[in-house]
Amino acid sequence: MKGFLGTGATFNADVNLLVQLTMGVALLVGMFLARRNRFTAHGICQVTVMLLNLAMIGLIMWPSFRGVIPQLPAGLGDRYYAVATAHAALGIVAELLGLYIVLVAATNLLPQWLRFQRWKLWMRTELALWWVVLLIGLGTYYVWYMGPQGKGAGGAGAPSAAYITVKLTNFEFTPKEASVPVGATIEWVNDAGRHTVEADDGSFQSGTLLAGSRFEHTFKTAGTFGYHCGNHGDPGGKGMSGRIKVTPR
Ligand SMILES: [Cu+2]
Known part of the structure; x- marks a missing residue:
């Protein structure tokens, strides 16, 4: 389903973008609540964000990142995969640290030796990390849906159609x-x-193609697929050759 922000992103990606920005702001609001000693409201705010983000990861981000995994680690040289991987890796750290802080701050489930004392330091670290992840997430949205390689761009490299003629x-x-x-x-x-x-x-x-003949292939997995003409090119982009980048949905 198409998104509503007019960037060429999917509906899910647009929902996630708005929810993530809202949650980022909510965490800042939560921080000010703590500064004003409104600790219950602070706790409810930050815990809600943490749980809502788990849902966003499960419903939207993980399904769309799954297509990237087969490209690793080779794909890391490509901005498209690198930015999403950095976002996912740091995002996992931020979410886990957030849940850990919630466990320590709001429950008695963890034994004493697993509990930290320096509240403010940990929470500030988490908030800063969260915002770094959010910014890399914005970068991912840009590269995937708005940049020159993105699905929303109108250039020759844009996957605007599910059927392209070469x-x-x-x-x-x-x-x-x-x-x-x-x-x-x-x-x-x-x-x-x-x-x-x-x-x-x-x-x-394809086998030999004479003038006027055609060949087609459907790409079922994400990745970058180089191809060449057996008569006038060689693997690795030499001579008569081309490249199809298949992006995860
Ligand atoms: Cu040829």
């Missing part, structure tokens, strides 16, 4: 790079010459 001529693929969501089909149409379309990793192979 033309073969002498001796190149146009566009050379395309970005599509998982499940999209790429159609290669040979305008001139004798060519092939071969995945660098061997996952698809």
